[in-house]
Amino acid sequence: MKTSQPCSIDDLDPGQWDALVPAGQPFLRHAFLQALELSGSVGGRSGWSPAHQSWFDAQGTLCAAIPGYLKSHSYGEYVFDHGWADACARAGIQYYPKLLCAIPFSPVSGARLLGTPEALSNMLDVLPETLAERGLSSAHINFTDPKADGLLQGREGWLERYGCQFHWHNRGYRDFQDFLDTLSSRKRKQMRKEREQVAAQNLDFDWRTGSQLSELEWDFVYTCYANTYRVRSQLPYLTRSFFSLLAQNMPESIRVVMAVQNNQPIAMAFSLIDGDSLYGRYWGCLGEFDRLHFETCFYQGMDYAIAHGIKRFDAGAQGEHKLIRGFEPVITRSWHYLCHPGLRNAVADFLQEEREGVSQYAKEACSLLPYRQQTSD
Incomplete structure (x- = not known):
């Protein structure tokens, strides 16, 4: 097996890409990512340079992929790391460009690591080396699904971050x-x-x-x-x-x-x-x-x-105005690999406290739901 250079979605076969995408993931379809690129919504001067990661088998078939972008800023991501970038600027550490593995402008959780666990594990093993070769400060995988969480949990250098959204269930x-x-x-x-x-x-x-x-x-x-x-x-x-x-x-x-x-x-x-x-x-x-x-x-x-x-209605980011209308708190996850050891240690301490705070917030939010079992008449 071998990995390829980060590339545009047009460089990857639509059929092979979509074969890796689980059902119910419209934002990951080749057509969606292609529309972003062909329309100029990403690429050019947008600060989003397509850099999809791919892994091919001996026959040249795509067997694993990660949607990715080189970023020169932190806008349109909905997992906010502006504070980390500011800290780097004060310390004289270069934070941009960075690698973002996410769906542009869409804070929706879903598959981010596509393909077989073996091939994805190989991709993740070589990713730190790829970051160093390309002069990238970090990699960020936003709004992950349980498959990605399982592959990243316990992997050296990766830090888990919590967020909270509100979804309605039919x-x-x-x-x-x-x-x-x-x-x-x-x-x-x-x-x-x-x-x-x-x-x-x-x-x-x-x-x-x-x-x-x-x-x-x-x-x-x-x-x-x-x-x-x-x-x-x-x-x-x-x-x-x-x-x-x-x-x-x-x-x-x-x-x-x-x-x-x-x-x-x-x-x-x-x-x-x-x-x-x-x-x-x-x-x-x-x-x-x-x-x-x-x-x-x-x-x-x-x-x-x-x-x-x-069964489920995900109406986007932000929340208290959704909460009182029956949208229930859902913990979202993202994962971050920071190359600079000092930055990584500082962020790890911050994220430990943040996870505890987000978990408590979600628990308290449940008590404010409008359903009869939570709120008495």
Whole structure:
């Protein structure tokens, strides 16, 4: 077996790559990563240089891979290491470039180490040498699944980090009212009131798949998406062409709900779907409407999951506003290999305390859930 130089996704055979991707992982599909690269959302001057790691058998077949990027900054990752970079700058240690193994701009947990355990173990064994050869300070594998956790646990030099997200679980509800019936009366009334406030604004909601949207409608989707960044005086991570490429190559995985008022679309939420999970990713609105964000990004997704028998709804990062609407705390994991011994030791001490804090936070968050067994009427 042999490893290859880090490469673009276009340098790897789509069929062989996708054969390594587990079911229910739309963000790892060759078409998704290719759309990021071809659209210019990564590469160029973005600070994300594609550097996918690959391992081939004697016949030249891809048998293991890790999606990766060389990073010259720490934006768009959702596992924040700005403090580590600042500490390095003060100490005169070079932190960038670094190797990030993750899905750009998508804080969704899933497979990161693709292939057989034997081949992946070999890849991980040589990774420190690869970092040294390329002048990289570190490697970071974000939002891992249990397979990756098992391969990295106890491996020399790798540090585990916890995070916390909030996901909603469909426990076989017949409809939204059936879900509401599981809540305390106060929270049940609050959610009803929020939905009634949206309905009173003469708003309707229209769900589409990727193939059901015209290019003009994709223009609207992108305008909404970009507006969420522009109101904060930031540039959007994704380019307009990313959405068209994704709609062209994996339309069956796309779900977009558009909020419509007087026959005019005024907001949207973009999601991907695969297996038993719905992943809410991007949202945007072209005006101010009371409670519209909660309806479009949360309640509509919950409705859709119930209607289509989807078991899990991951509506993205951040959380307390999700918690009180029935989204439950979930511990996420990332792994970090820092080449500088002093930095590694300092970060290891920090992460030990942070893991304890995150675990306690998640435990306390469970006590704030709106379900009747947690909250009395």
